[in-house]
Amino acid sequence: MSLANLAGRAAWVFPEDDYDIDLIVGVRNIKITDVAELASLAMADYTPDFAAGVQRGDVLIGGHNFGYGHPHYPAMRAMRHLGITAVIAESFSPGFFRGETSMGFPLITCPGIRDAVSRGDPVEVDWATSVVRLPARGLALPLQPFSASERGMLEAGGLIPYLQQRQVAA
Amino acid sequence: MPQTMTEKILARAAGRTEVHAGEEVTARPDFVIAYDFPGYTDVFFKETREDFGIAQVERPERFVLFIDHMVPAATPKEEELHKVTRAWGREQGVTVVERDGIGHQVSAEQGYAVPGAFVVHFDGHVSQLGAFGAFAFGARKGIIESFVTDGATLTVPATVKVELTGALRPGVMARDVFHHLVRVMGPASCQFQAVELSGPVIDAMSIEGRQTLCGQAMFLGATTMLIAPDERTLAYVRERSRITLDPVYPDADAVYAHHWKIDVSDLEPIVVVPPSPANTRNLTEFTGLEVHSGYLGSCASGRIEDLRAAADVLRGRQIQPGFQLHVVPTSRAIMAQAAREGLLETLVEAGAFVSSPSCDYCFGRIATMSDGQRAVSTGTLNTPGRMGSVDSEIYLCNAAVVAASALEGRIADPRPYLATVASAGTNAGSTTP
Numbered sequence: 171m172s173l174a175n176l177a178g179r180a181a182w183v184f185p186e187d188d189y190d191i192d193l194i195v196g197v198r199n200i201k202i203t204d205v206a207e208l209a210s211l212a213m214a215d216y217t218p219d220f221a222a223g224v225q226r227g228d229v230l231i232g233g234h235n236f237g238y239g240h241p242h243y244p245a246m247r248a249m250r251h252l253g254i255t256a257v258i259a260e261s262f263s264p265g266f267f268r269g270e271t272s273m274g275f276p277l278i279t280c281p282g283i284r285d286a287v288s289r290g291d292p293v294e295v296d297w298a299t300s301v302v303r304l305p306a307r308g309l310a311l312p313l314q315p316f317s318a319s320e321r322g323m324l325e326a327g328g329l330i331p332y333l334q335q336r337q338v339a340a
Numbered sequence: 341m342p343q344t345m346t347e348k349i350l351a352r353a354a355g356r357t358e359v360h361a362g363e364e365v366t367a368r369p370d371f372v373i374a375y376d377f378p379g380y381t382d383v384f385f386k387e388t389r390e391d392f393g394i395a396q397v398e399r400p401e402r403f404v405l406f407i408d409h410m411v412p413a414a415t416p417k418e419e420e421l422h423k424v425t426r427a428w429g430r431e432q433g434v435t436v437v438e439r440d441g442i443g444h445q446v447s448a449e450q451g452y453a454v455p456g457a458f459v460v461h462f463d464g465h466v467s468q469l470g471a472f473g474a475f476a477f478g479a480r481k482g483i484i485e486s487f488v489t490d491g492a493t494l495t496v497p498a499t500v501k502v503e504l505t506g507a508l509r510p511g512v513m514a515r516d517v518f519h520h521l522v523r524v525m526g527p528a529s530c531q532f533q534a535v536e537l538s539g540p541v542i543d544a545m546s547i548e549g550r551q552t553l554c555g556q557a558m559f560l561g562a563t564t565m566l567i568a569p570d571e572r573t574l575a576y577v578r579e580r581s582r583i584t585l586d587p588v589y590p591d592a593d594a595v596y597a598h599h600w601k602i603d604v605s606d607l608e609p610i611v612v613v614p615p616s617p618a619n620t621r622n623l624t625e626f627t628g629l630e631v632h633s634g635y636l637g638s639c640a641s642g643r644i645e646d647l648r649a650a651a652d653v654l655r656g657r658q659i660q661p662g663f664q665l666h667v668v669p670t671s672r673a674i675m676a677q678a679a680r681e682g683l684l685e686t687l688v689e690a691g692a693f694v695s696s697p698s699c700d701y702c703f704g705r706i707a708t709m710s711d712g713q714r715a716v717s718t719g720t721l722n723t724p725g726r727m728g729s730v731d732s733e734i735y736l737c738n739a740a741v742v743a744a745s746a747l748e749g750r751i752a753d754p755r756p757y758l759a760t761v762a763s764a765g766t767n768a769g770s771t772t773p
Contacts, residue, residue, distance in 0.1 A: 188527045188618050190723050197725025203379065235528035235561055239617065239723055241464075241480065243379070264532045264563050265464045269480030317364045319493045329481065330391055333488055337392060 173325055176255050176276075176295035178227030180287045182213065182220070184259075189232055190239035191246070191266060200244045208248035224252040229295075231287045232259030237266025237277075246270050256295065258283050258302055258313075271320050274328030278302065279314035286311065342591035344499040345566050346534040349475040349588050353458035361498035361597070366491040370457040370583060373466060374483065375406040375443045375699070376425040380462055384487050385428045392488040399490060400433040404452060406443030407436065409699045414706075441671025441697035444468050444555060444639040449673055451580035455569040455587035460492045465639050465720065468555030470566035471547060472573055473587055475534070477564045497534045497563045498597040499590075504541035506605030511755040513649065513738040514549030515641055515718065516610045517541070518556045523610075523620035524602055530562035533597055536590060537567050541604055547576050548643040555640050556720065559617045611751065612736035614722045623741060629751045631735070633715045634742040635727070636692075637668030638702045641718030644674050644681075646739035651683040653743035653757040654690035660749035665692045665742070666707045672697055692746070704728045716745045 192200055195211045202208050213220035230249065236259040246257075256276040260283060267277050278295060280302045286309055287293065294303040301310040316324065319332075326332035343351065343358055351359040353367035374381055388394050397403065405425055413419035422438070429436035440446045444465050447453060455473035459466060464478030479485070479492060486492045502521065535557060542550065550567050557565035567573075569587045609623040636642060636650055647669060659665050667687050669675035675697060678684050688694055700706045702719040709715060709728035715735065717727065722734035737745075740754035747757070 188616055190616065192723055196730060197723055198730050235531065238527055240721055261528060261531055263561055265478055265480055265558055268482050272480060272482040317495050319364060329484060330387060333485055334391065
């Protein structure tokens with residue numbers, strides 16, 4: 171099994187280091203469980219047109235230690251619902267990284283990405299060569315490889331199907 | 341090859357003689373800990389049963405579930421969640437601990453913090469069991485692996501050694517030390533790494549001060565934080581430990597990713613200003629700022645020395661009229677001890693609103709702030725909106741600062757209040773266990 175390459179646009183570039191992902195839907199909304207409602211609130215504190223502008227396949231770009239704070243799940247549930255397929259950042263906070271990877275959602279560590287990308291730029295992820303390509307800028311930045319289990323979770327579509335495969339194999 | 345504490349603990353749990361930083365292992369958790377929370381435990385129970393067809397979890401004695409959030413329940417739906425948890429515990433033969441306090445503290449009190457143990461939770465604040473020399477990490481929803489198998493897969497983290505030298509001044513508490521580390525080392529300084537804390541400051545520090553430090557490891561970007569057990573640790577765990585393991589110590593020549601030596605002799609009380617737990621500032625920069633409420637509690641603070649410090653500040657005094665001071669001891673055992681010591685009486689007479697242990701004040705489920713309000717808090721986090729309105733503000737600080745601020749209705753320095761106490765023979769932030 172292999173991962174499908176990603177191709178989309180940078181739907182948002184978070185310039186901040188230590189970004190707290192609760193701010194994506196707003197801390198006041200993190201207890202909402204309805205994913206469509208969460209999606210409608212995504213980035214509403216930043217720009218009113220975010221949800222409408224996202225295209226399936228788009229990605230988010232972040233700085234260092236993205237996901238610092240408490241790594242609650244609603245933000246990325248909302249983003250996935252809108253069609254976001256990955257976050258590519260300088261680095262991630264480990265709790266956030268673990269949590270979302272186990273959802274089968276790729277968090278891609280790629281030093282140099284934040285300053286190389288502007289909102290709306292096309293972004294491609296090529297797993298075979300382990301690079302993030304920025305066609306508009308003629309750049310290819312290496313991404314940090316995943317561990318075997320992380321790769322397994324991403325390929326299987328999350329920890330549950332990954333563990334089910336292991337259960338069947340055992 | 342020489343090994344760190346983390347490498348030794350994970351090697352044993354993985355059934356290996358050694359493991360080294362960077363390799364991925366599947367290790368056998370000695371304990372699997374969780375608190376019930378919608379979307380977490382209820383889902384884990386369902387997934388275990390329906391997605392994996394597991395009617396009975398392996399080794400139910402390794403599990404413990406805490407009911408500490410939504411206590412007491414405020415809606416029938418919340419109580420329903422607790423009912424589901426109790427029923428699952430009965431059905432599986434899994435211990436459910438209810439109303440004994442915040443699980444991260446109660447798990448230490450009830451013997452799950454065993455030196456050398458490998459512990460998995462979904463919540464990263466479980467790192468505070470590292471105060472006892474355990475490797476405890478928050479797997480987020482990855483914890484389901486430990487429900488449906490007897491293992492937990494992780495990459496062995498490299499270790500950052502942090503040696504704290506000097507001695508703490510009066511009025512400076514473990515809480516201040518932690519936030520100072522974030523200031524000096526940086527909020528991403530230990531990403532995906534374990535931290536081994538040591539040095540004379542740690543040697544002199546109470547068990548509970550160590551719990552405070554280790555529990556906040558995530559705000560250094562760390563996976564967890566550990567302290568090698570000493571006599572104080574072993575005395576604490578001797579009568580409590582549920583399993584017998586050899587305590588683990590780092591090899592003298594263990595390889596560290598980085599070695600920090602930080603002198604805290606000049607450290608002053610700090611305040612962590614919104615919107616991020618990375619914003620450590622000296623308290624004196626913010627004294628005088630009007631605040632409307634104060635929270636003394638949480639898994640980070642709210643233990644007996646925190647309550648003693650607050651009582652020392654408040655004894656014989658009255659908080660500002662209209663100021664909302666919420667004091668929530670971290671566990672029932674701590675609350676009972678505070679009662680025996682007369683601390684609750686002191687706090688209540690001063691005007692504090694004292695509640696039984698619960699996580700609910702920390703995340704604004706109760707004692708909620710509205711627009712424009714400002715709190716001093718010993719909670720874990722100061723993200724805007726965590727304690728109510730996104731237009732309210734949270735200033736994190738130590739327990740004595742919360743108490744002094746309650747007296748003045750402004751962010752206040754507790755040291756002048758403590759000075760009068762110190763001359764009478766007690767000392768907040770003291771190192772008594």
